[in-house]
Amino acid sequence: MMLTCCTVCHDQLPDTAEVYACEACAYRLRAMLLELPGHMPLLAELLQPGSRLPGRGGAGRAHSPMPVRLDVMDLLGPGHIVVLADPHGDQSAGIPITPLLYGWARYIAASCPSVTRDRHGTVRIQPCDGPYSRHGSDAAAWCQWLIAYLPYAVTQSWIGDMYQQIEDLIRRVRDKTDRKPQRTQRSAPCPECSWLKLVSIEGEPHIVCEACGHRLTADEYKAHSAAVLPALTALAIRIHGQAAAEHPAA
Ligand SMILES: [Zn+2]
Ligand SMILES: [Zn+2]
Structure with a gap:
């Protein structure tokens, strides 16, 4: 039986959807997988002891030199994992990047039968x-x-487990390379809580409220801002004009 809620964000799924993750979560997962390779050269650079990417902290070492940076080695190192061996534990913590990705590829390959046609034209599913x-x-x-x-x-x-593990991985990677997705503050207030906390985040298809978690699609935001911004702008100009009249510049 299919679920009616997304296993990642718990948003309602359309009744007819034969999926376990909503479109937005699938989009975000894809964005994380697209982002990950870009971090690899930075991590390789960071592997050198005492290395530090430009713009990160001061100079000098707090520890005696090691042959490699172990914290970065944890991410880049070899390893072999079985995904979902412990679906309820936090088993992705500490797993290096490539083994985690390969582990999921292996898991998917094992569960997704390969369909081939032999030279006589017979379809073989194995x-x-x-x-x-x-x-x-x-x-x-x-x-x-x-x-x-x-x-x-x-x-x-299991898409929710895969999402969580990839998200955990990208968080650990961003933490080391200090490359975070770009966030842009939007000018209209949240339609749900009225706070000015709506932001666009790189790789996120929705505009998200950082105060209450409300999400809008780009089209919904467009309609919402077109409805509220002109009145708010007029109000701001009026208040500003009043303040200028009451407190004229000396
Ligand atoms: Zn979702
Ligand atoms: Zn809100």
């Missing part, structure tokens, strides 16, 4: 041997592989 990427076996290749399989992944009940 379990897949394992994921294969034409683009190699690094993090970027597995990100691309996972993006290609997202339409299948969202139809599976």
